[in-house]
Amino acid sequence: MDPAAPKPKENMGEPLPRVDARLKVTGQAAYPADLPTANLAYGALATSSIAKGRVTKLHLDDARSVPGLLDIVTYGDMDKVEKPKFGNAGATSIGPLHDRTIFHDGQIIALAVAETFEAAEEAAQLIRADYEEEKPSASFDSPGTKTIPAAGKSPLFKEDVKAGDFDAAYAAAAVRIDARYSTPTQHHNPIELFSTTAFWQGDQLIVHEPSQNVTGWKAELARELKIDPPNVRIVSPFIGGAFGSKGPMTPRTAIVAVAAKRLGRPVRCVTSRMQAFGTQTYRAETRHRIRIGAGKDGRITAFAHEGWEVTSRPDPYVVGGTSATGRMYDYGSVLTHVSLVQADRNTPGYMRSPPETPYVYALENAMDEMAVALGMDPVEFRRINEPKAEPIGKKPFSSRSLIQCYEQAANAFGWAKRDPKVGAMRDGDWLIGMGCATAIYPTAVAPCAARVRLTSDGDVRVQCGSHEIGTGVRTVAAQMASERLGVPIDKVTVEMGDSSLPPAPVSGGSISTASVCSAVLKACDAIRAKLSAGATAEGGPLAGSHNEELDLDGGKIAARGGASAKIEDVFKAMQIGAIEEYAEFAPKGATPEAVKKLYAGQSEFHGGDQDEDSVKYAFGAEFVEVRINSYTREIRVPRIVGAFAAGRIMNTRTARSQLMGGMIWGIGQALHEATEVDRRYARYVNRDLQDYLVPVNADTRDLQVILVPEVDHAVNPAGVKGLGELGNVGTAAAVASAVYHATGKRIRDLPIRIDQLIA
Amino acid sequence: MRPFIYERPTDVSAAVAIASRFTTEDDHPTRANAQFIAGGTNLADYMKLGVAAPNRLLDLNRLEEPALRQIRVTDDGVRFGALVRMGEAADHGEVKRRYPVIADSLRLAASGQIRNMASLAGNMLQRTRCEYFREPSWACNKRVPGSGCAAMEGFNRQHAVLGASDACIATYHGDFAQALIALDAVIRAEGSRGAREIPFARLHRLPRDTPHIETDLAADEIITAIEVPALPWARRSRYLKIRDRESYAFALASAAVALDLDGDSVREARIALGGLATVPWRAGEAEAALQGKKLDEASAGAAADAAFAGAEPRQHNAFKVELGKRTLVRALLETRDMKV
Structure with a gap:
């Protein structure tokens, strides 16, 4: 295992410990369901046990007889509230209590509210429904699904990218592969359960709920409840794992708010682990067909990627990863097409690198197959196809350090010692396989506001309505303020996770560090300008020095010539106690409405494939060793090395932690994670952590993260590429490649399990 | 979760007395109004999920009989008190030395936290x-x-x-039980009709058409000890x-194996299979197939074929x-190659 706090290299910040580390490890950090609330009532959900049909009758008498029961919110009780909206901040358009139609398994049919959690749960379990049941369509291949093109169904997926004449190039290619891949349904399963606590103070509604988008939720909840957005406050100071699951608001929030209003007292509803599978979002199952044509020299001339994705009947959620896979290598010609398959399922949603995880898995598995078909080393194959510009729009990459990542990771891994022959490496009864794959994630940034205050004592307070979902954004925001204002980090306090703070975009798409740091940087620079002006003004302690030559460090402001003054003396001279600056950061190319939309809870993303001047991506290379028992075929991953380049690294400790977590998740995607769907009933079967497996410590032995230095000023003022979703891209393909190397079996359907290897 | 009455009897006879007052002869332990709880790692889960719904829980953790918490290893065998925790037995030096299969089966089960809570008797009876x-x-x-089988x-x-059976294909997931059935363990139990011993192999019942009846125990019977004969x-x-x-996952397949070798041929073999059957599973056919044979890949394979001759995938x-x-x-080959 490499050290937790890597020594910073060029363009990397110090591995400072997280500013909230002590609070978290001592249990003092208050997550939304921990926030103290007086006179609390407890809610528990009752959910449907069918996936399609209608509720004809609800039996509530048994539930009502439970001692301590206060209320049951069900059909009819939400009629004065708007239905939820899908897209932006809303997870689904299904208003479960607006309509007796059942769209999916585990749909909310009632909320029981009681004096205690136990009574609420008992009452909820006693609620019975009579249904008019219809035969549901579970997934791909189920009768009754409808397949539609994905392009244009989502603002994030406008078109199927293409370039050149694929058909001709593929037909003419000397070496061709044509293969199909699939990835299963996956649920985020953050350790912190989903919860809503709602209470009203007059017209004001306060909601404590783990959220990756407090400003967006404020707007959406106000719309649903038909109240003014300023009267809604979403509070989410700490989030115990999110991964996208706490990005969009689900219908539960408004239901709990209505329950609190009816009772005139606070209501808290914590959903069970099982209920989360149906009431939250998930990673849709996907299927892929990939065709690659190449010359004998290994140069790719034709690439086609077709994708199919399951979604719900009412909501066209698009995974759509062809934008990244279509730009990955120097293909010559590109053809892509994505289809949605509508089934009787809850609406899927964002889950850590939503498009890239499944699509790059398919691409990189296919790349490995092609390298085998060419008899070529898979690293060399990628090197040969390294593009100068992306193949779709022929734009340059703002920076691309993929080959450096491959070189450094291969070196650390010992790739040169790999015997490329299938099944050639062995340790006693264990077959050894080694494989590699590329990681890619688009670098985006969005408008963001922040308020920074510096007092004469050198205390700094940063306020920004972003979210600490475990990434360390609170820490890197503090680092940015500490660096720019020249104060030690323990003098910096960062407030986040509250919609009453300056608005920040959704904490998704790995944009938070770049967006938040850019806004904090801007506010800090405004403070510096005021301080400098004050210091150099007539009567100021540095009068006569040039304003722009001043620097802030160690609580002092210094001119280039060596003269310096304490900050507190500058404040004295200016006769003020604090400087507070409110900054709005808008990325280059932002629309005129971009910042205004931020206040309405809409995040306008820039970067990735959207910009005119260049495309912006972070890259990495991952190398995996697997060991497979020659008798029983269980697969273990004793070693994994990843090298990643992502522009400015704000903090090598939190960056490594993000990438490490991603790679571990990647191992889980390769070998463990799958939500099983009972295809007869379109119902989830393994709805708990007993049967929904994720890697445990014993599954991650030797894991190494290499941070590759990279400078990119084009991405955003902070020079930062998001890396929170980079580490888990490609891992599963690297494992599949290693499994092939060990066994000669090409497994194309995830997860890779004993089942497929033993036959 | 439904409200329930919680009692903490202080000796076995008191626990039996309460249990027999609130259960009838026809009650099965998993469906009775009054049920025993020790580590709570299985029953408490099922109560929260609405799968088990006893009105009365009799917590056995306050029972005062010291033998319930003791492991005694003698030349006659090993006797585990029913309330010994999985973790204690897994770490016991003499158990590890004399019966590695027992220590391994416990060590590879659950997580450290669960092993420190779960009692041996409760573990055997896990659902x-x-x-x-x-x-x-x-x-x-x-x-x-009678509701059918969705699985x-x-x-x-x-x-x-x-x-x-046609009524049930649910797996018995326990690990410890496989070691016990392989080693011919005996269970000691006390109930309102007195104390008795039950061969471990007779403790669990095949599902047949009554999968809700899982063991041979009466609803008011408490397991007090597990005895493994000297071997x-x-x-x-x-x-x-x-x-x-x-780690921390149930077996897709497991094997408990003990071998008495004469050079490289098998004098006697004990074999049980886990994660594959509805109850703890002694593979007698495999044992018979190996008897007197030289243990190698071929004979082991023939034994395995015998063990699964009746398998229904x-x-x-x-x-x-x-x-x-x-x-x-x-497992057979690795056991053969053990240095003992």
Whole structure:
């Protein structure tokens, strides 16, 4: 295992410990369901046990007889509230209590509210429904699904990218592969359960709920409840794992708010682990067909990627990863097409690198197959196809350090010692396989506001309505303020996770560090300008020095010539106690409405494939060793090395932690994670952590993260590429490649399990 | 969760007395109004999920009889008190030395936290983890007799290929039980009709058409001890557990093996299979197939074929037949090669 706090290299910040580390490890950090609330009532959900049909009758008498029961919110009780909206901040358009139609398994049919959690749960379990049941369509291949093109169904997926004449190039290619891949349904399963606590103070509604988008939720909840957005406050100071699951608001929030209003007292509803599978979002199952044509020299001339994705009947959620896979290598010609398959399922949603995880898995598995078909080393194959510009729009990459990542990771891994022959490496009864794959994630940034205050004592307070979902954004925001204002980090306090703070975009798409740091940087620079002006003004302690030559460090402001003054003396001279600056950061190319939309809870993303001047991506290379028992075929991953380049690294400790977590998740995607769907009933079967497996410590032995230095000023003022979703891209393909190397079996359907290897 | 009465009797006879007052002769332990609880790692879960619903819980952790918490190893065998925690038995030096298969089966089960809570008797009696049993909205003959079995034609990857019936294919997931059945363990129990001993092999019942009846115990009977007879050659024994991840998962297939070797031929073999059957599973056919044979890959393979001759695979668990065989072959060869 490499050290937790890597020594910073060029363009990397110090591995400072997280500013909230002590609070978290001592249990003092208050997550939304921990926030103290007086006179609390407890809610528990009752959910449907069918996936399609209608509720004809609800039996509530048994539930009502439970001692301590206060209320049951069900059909009819939400009629004065708007239905939820899908897209932006809303997870689904299904208003479960607006309509007796059942769209999916585990749909909310009632909320029981009681004096205690136990009574609420008992009452909820006693609620019975009579249904008019219809035969549901579970997934791909189920009768009754409808397949539609994905392009244009989502603002994030406008078109199927293409370039050149694929058909001709593929037909003419000397070496061709044509293969199909699939990835299963996956649920985020953050350790912190989903919860809503709602209470009203007059017209004001306060909601404590783990959220990756407090400003967006404020707007959406106000719309649903038909109240003014300023009267809604979403509070989410700490989030115990999110991964996208706490990005969009689900219908539960408004239901709990209505329950609190009816009772005139606070209501808290914590959903069970099982209920989360149906009431939250998930990673849709996907299927892929990939065709690659190449010359004998290994140069790719034709690439086609077709994708199919399951979604719900009412909501066209698009995974759509062809934008990244279509730009990955120097293909010559590109053809892509994505289809949605509508089934009787809850609406899927964002889950850590939503498009890239499944699509790059398919691409990189296919790349490995092609390298085998060419008899070529898979690293060399990628090197040969390294593009100068992306193949779709022929734009340059703002920076691309993929080959450096491959070189450094291969070196650390010992790739040169790999015997490329299938099944050639062995340790006693264990077959050894080694494989590699590329990681890619688009670098985006969005408008963001922040308020920074510096007092004469050198205390700094940063306020920004972003979210600490475990990434360390609170820490890197503090680092940015500490660096720019020249104060030690323990003098910096960062407030986040509250919609009453300056608005920040959704904490998704790995944009938070770049967006938040850019806004904090801007506010800090405004403070510096005021301080400098004050210091150099007539009567100021540095009068006569040039304003722009001043620097802030160690609580002092210094001119280039060596003269310096304490900050507190500058404040004295200016006769003020604090400087507070409110900054709005808008990325280059932002629309005129971009910042205004931020206040309405809409995040306008820039970067990735959207910009005119260049495309912006972070890259990495991952190398995996697997060991497979020659008798029983269980697969273990004793070693994994990843090298990643992502522009400015704000903090090598939190960056490594993000990438490490991603790679571990990647191992889980390769070998463990799958939500099983009972295809007869379109119902989830393994709805708990007993049967929904994720890697445990014993599954991650030797894991190494290499941070590759990279400078990119084009991405955003902070020079930062998001890396929170980079580490888990490609891992599963690297494992599949290693499994092939060990066994000669090409497994194309995830997860890779004993089942497929033993036959 | 439904409200319930919680009592903490202080000796076995008091616990039995309360239990017999609130149960009838026809009650099965898992369906009785009054039920015993020790570590609470299984029953408490099922109460929260609405799968088990006793009105009265009798907590056995305050029982004062010291023997309930003792491990006694003598030349006659080993006696485990029923309240010994899994972790204590797994770490016991003499158990590890004389019966590695027992220590391994416990060490490879659950997590450290659970092993520190769960009692040995409770562990033996753990109920299936069948997903369809765990969730009250599915049809399940074990949970609601006569309601059907959703697993039979459903997602049944983890389900049993041995010992199933038309009513139930739920797997018995325990590990410790495989070591016990292989070593001819005996259970001591006390109930309102007195104390008795039950061969471990007779403790669990095949599902047949009554999958809700899981054991031979009466509702007011408490297991007090587990006795494993002396078996000097059990030093050559091991427990091999194959699962999707390295730790903290139930067996897809496991094998408990003890071998008495005469050079490289088998004088006697003890074999049990886990994760594959509806109850703890002694593979007598495999044992017979090995007797007097030279133990090598071929004879081990023949024994494995014998063990699975009656296997009934279903849609998602068909791989477990081959996996089960290979697990047994590997366990036999690894046990043969142990340095004892």
